[in-house]
Amino acid sequence: MSSDTITELARLGSATVYEAGGRRGYVDLDLHQIVPGSRAAGPARTVRCGQGDNLMVHAAMAALAPGDVLVLTMPEPAPVALVGDLLATQAQVRGAAAVLVDAAVRDVEELREMGLPIWARWVRVHGAAKDVSGALDVPVAVGGATIRPGDVLVLDADGVAVVEAERVDEVLAASQERERKEAVKRAKLQAGALSYELDGLRERVEGAAP
Incomplete structure (x- = not known):
């Protein structure tokens, strides 16, 4: 490598x-x-x-x-x-x-x-x-x-x-992609968004809206 x-x-x-x-x-x-x-x-x-x-x-x-x-x-x-x-x-x-x-x-x-x-x-x-x-x-x-x-x-x-x-090449590519996605998400969080909403976690806590 x-x-x-x-x-x-x-x-x-x-x-x-x-x-x-x-x-x-x-x-x-x-x-x-x-x-x-x-x-x-x-x-x-x-x-x-x-x-x-x-x-x-x-x-x-x-x-x-x-x-x-x-x-x-x-x-x-x-x-x-x-x-x-x-x-x-x-x-x-x-x-x-x-x-x-x-x-x-x-x-x-x-x-x-x-x-x-x-x-x-x-x-x-x-x-x-x-x-x-x-x-x-x-x-x-x-x-x-x-x-x-x-x-x-x-x-x-x-x-x-x-x-x-x-698996080195596979994991490297996946790690780079994860970093890119996290950079996009970080920008949204810095703009005031919540992971509670972005990651669909509200539904897990409060249940799907009727």
Whole structure:
């Protein structure tokens, strides 16, 4: 997929992409957006670490390609820091678009100064071991959403939406159309119209007129 497609999905944002994509692929977690105001999109580079272990995060750095969204998981989510500033430095140098951590991160002030977009379930000082071999580029589950290698993630202040790789063009077109329709509707609302009327909601509340 083209860089223009990825840039446009990031601009449209997770909420628009999620809604336009049929409300599929929602990462249902209260995530820490480490860098306020950041947004990103890109194909997933998935990592399944050993429990409480980040050996595979180090291994993933050797496989990371520019533009990838690094997705870090364990068999069971736990508040163990899989990423700190040194691993984040490697990810940034290798061109990662973003990092999604279904565990913890630490060195948060340093991560914010770096500016690499990172979303994490927890912030904790508790560090990981480096003993257990896991797996790279395998399907993982994060917040109820299945993420396969190459699926596209859209991340911003609202959260994370997952778009299956084979649906990217379809969802992009639907998201752009949704944006156009919302622009028309917004103009009407700014002119004084009510969604209660525009969306036919009055009838749901008050019933059809006799």
